[in-house]
Amino acid sequence: MAISPSSPPPPINVIAPNPGLRAGGTAQLLGLAGSQPTLLTIDPPWTPLFKGQKVELTCGDHNVSVSTTWYKNGKQWKSTASNRVQLTLSDEVKHQFRCRNRGFELSPAINVNISNAWLVLQVPARAVLEGDALSLRCRAWKDTKLSGVQFSRGKVLLQDRRGDELLLSPAKQEHSGRYHCSGKMHSVIPRWVESSPSELVVQELFSVPELSVEGPQERPEGSALTLLCATRHNALRPHLTLQHLFYQDGLQVAGPQLSPQHQVPALLLSHSGSYSCQVQTESGSVQKRSAQRIITVRRVPVAGVSVQAEPPGAQVVEGDRLVLSCAAAEGTGPLSFSWHRQGRTRPLGTGPRYEIAVTQLGDSDHYHCTATNGISTAESPQLHVTVVAPVSNATIMVAGTEAVGAELVRTAGEGLALSCAVQAGTAPVAFTWLRDGRELGTGPTWHLEALGPEHAGTYQCVATNRVGPQRVFRAHSPTLLIVVTLWGRQRVQALAVGLSVSLLVLLAATAALGWHFWRRRHPAATKSQHRDPTAPPARPAPPVLSTDPSEPEHSNVLLGTPSAGDVLYSTVTITEQRGGASPSPCGLAAPQEPPITYAALPGPQGLQRLPSDSYENTPCA
Structure with missing residues (x-):
């Protein structure tokens, strides 16, 4: 008291x-x-x-x-x-x-x-x-x-x-x-x-802290997590320095630190748990801990699995290397990959890459990869791998048979079908036809219904296939010479035309020789007449033709002075004699031609006449 x-x-x-x-x-x-x-x-x-x-x-x-x-x-x-x-x-x-x-x-x-x-x-x-x-x-x-x-x-x-x-x-x-x-x-x-x-x-020196989470408490694996430990200072001690600590399932995971924030850049499944924070003075005399917050980290399902090929497009030349890569657009890991080929139950391999060091034609097929994170699984779309064999050994076939030799002789008017084939080469293969080095057409065959002289020449086919837009392979066949010959009526007509031309040449030569010899026999006729010196030189008059109807007419077609190497030709006109026609000794309806020799005359330099320069039309025996 x-x-x-x-x-x-x-x-x-x-x-x-x-x-x-x-x-x-x-x-x-x-x-x-x-x-x-x-x-x-x-x-x-x-x-x-x-x-x-x-x-x-x-x-x-x-x-x-x-x-x-x-x-x-x-x-x-x-x-x-x-x-x-x-x-x-x-x-x-x-x-x-x-x-x-x-x-x-x-x-x-x-x-x-x-x-x-x-x-x-x-x-x-x-x-x-x-x-x-x-x-x-x-x-x-x-x-x-x-x-x-x-x-x-x-x-x-x-x-x-x-x-x-x-x-x-x-x-x-x-x-x-x-x-x-x-x-x-x-x-x-x-x-x-x-x-x-x-x-x-x-x-209170400061209030009991509150732990807050930016965003939802259930978060996908791989996402970032930010925790904020917030407290209020007493206005009487605003200068107070506080430390912050963070705990997961009772174990300290961060701090002590001055910052009230704790960040996890990429969450893992192991980050799931109960979180709390603690605020304390520098001496540790006052400590206060927040209530717990539950954070759940879930795996992101695997999705968007794709396959990439090197070279791009999964087209590779036989013998080259092929590398396939597998990736997932979504899904948290660790991720596991496996490789599969269509029609086979066992996987080809594991890992994000699959490599074929030396490809073969049998490697062409559909491939895909599978990705899993232990919780979900996803497959990539099928990738078609094409192993291409370059074209080689192109040949020209005639009627289904390989052309033998370098020359093929055919008669004019016949039909001809050529085809081009290769010994090796992955489709699609393109074919190009060449004649005398110029492109003739395309396609595996070249067909003509009727041969003519214009179809003669050297033929060759070129086979082509490719890998992608850049790599092109070509194979050239051996050349084939096609010769077109004439037979039967066509050849007779050709010979007749040739003989007519030869006869005209012989007639011209004969006329020229006759004129030469006539001038030598009548020199006075060729002397020059007296004329006015001031008058211009007169043009040489043509030779005088005979008026005898049975004698041939000759005219020299070469005007002026012949030079070295010139050949003189003359035309000879034959006038048919009057009277009825006698039967042809050869059995032909046309009248028989008279025997006339056609010659090519050498020039004024003394060129020697060759035997091949004379032609002769000889009646049938």
Whole structure:
């Protein structure tokens, strides 16, 4: 039971305030937009205080003197040019003090109780935050000596004491409550006294963190995960530095770190689990952990499986290398691949690549690959692989039989069918026909219903196939000479035409010889006549033809002076004799031609006449 003294207790010694609570530094680090609250401190920093005790209030930084407005019990109390004020507590009441520096917001309140009891339990006058160094004091009036001090919270006796102080460091929220103390006070008459209860409130230094997940909690494997550990600071300690830790299934996976974020760039199935985060002070005196969040990582089904070939298009020349590659557009792994060929049950191989080092014609087929991640499986579309054999050994066939030799003789008017074949070559194969080196046509066959002289020449076929648009293979057949001959009536007609021409040539030659000999026998006829020298030279007169109808007419077709190498030709005109036609000795209806010799005469340079220059038309025997 508390006993009131007969006179007010004297003031006690002033205890220096905590330097870490200076207002200037606190206000500077609030980080709030606009004005910031000012921190108010009191010295001595305890409540309750004894009646008549002197105290000093400081608004803001102890080292800065600025004009200050003071408030007491909710009303404006006074204004001072300094940020400090001293006063004596004379009223046995509860006082609330606040202040404001110019340019700052109103400070938090400090509550100070005034007691006139013999014994009091003092708690800090300023706000107590988690993690603070905290002690409670049991004080007697005029600092009278005490012994056997005991501290209690409600009816629970507390043992953590040192003399007349109860140590509760670091402060925790569970330390909040009503405390009192008791002890033996050694005054004139020693007696046991007990204080009135004092209220202790420990405020949050920061709130319990909340763990948030960006996006859904069920996420596909391979996606990114961002966790945010959010907490709220107490406005009285905005400068507080906190550390963040992250846990999965109770095991620490990140931190301690200043950043409240934790990122996983690519989730795996093993990242599925229960996540939480912890926020703590640098010393670790205050630690708070969030509630758990369940993260589920699921495999992405395999889809979009495709096969790529090298060379592109999966067309390869026999003997070259072929490489097939398998890929999946979707699906999280690890992925497994297998290769398959149409019509075969056993796989050809495993892995994302399948290679045939030396391809053969038998490798042409449909291929596909299968991809699986252990949960889902997908197949690629079929890829048709074509192994191409270049064309080789092209030959020309006649009526289905290979042409033998380099010459083929055919009679005019006959039909002819040529075909081109190759010994090797993958379809499609194109064929081109050449005659005398010029393109004649295309196709595997060349067909004519009736041959003529214009069809004679050297023939060849060219076979072509390709791999893709770039690689082209060609095979040229041996050349074949086609000779077109004339037989029967056509040949007789040709011989008749030839003989007629020969007869005309012989007639011309004979006329020229006759004229030559006539001039030699009649030189006077060729002498020049007297003429006027001033007259222009007369053109030589043509030779005089005989008027005898039975004698042939000759005319020289070469005018002017012959030069070296010129050949003289003459035409001879035969006039048919009058009278009935005699039967042809050859049995022909046409009259018999007289025997005439045609000759080509050499020029004036004395060229020798060759026997082949004379032709003779001889009647039938």
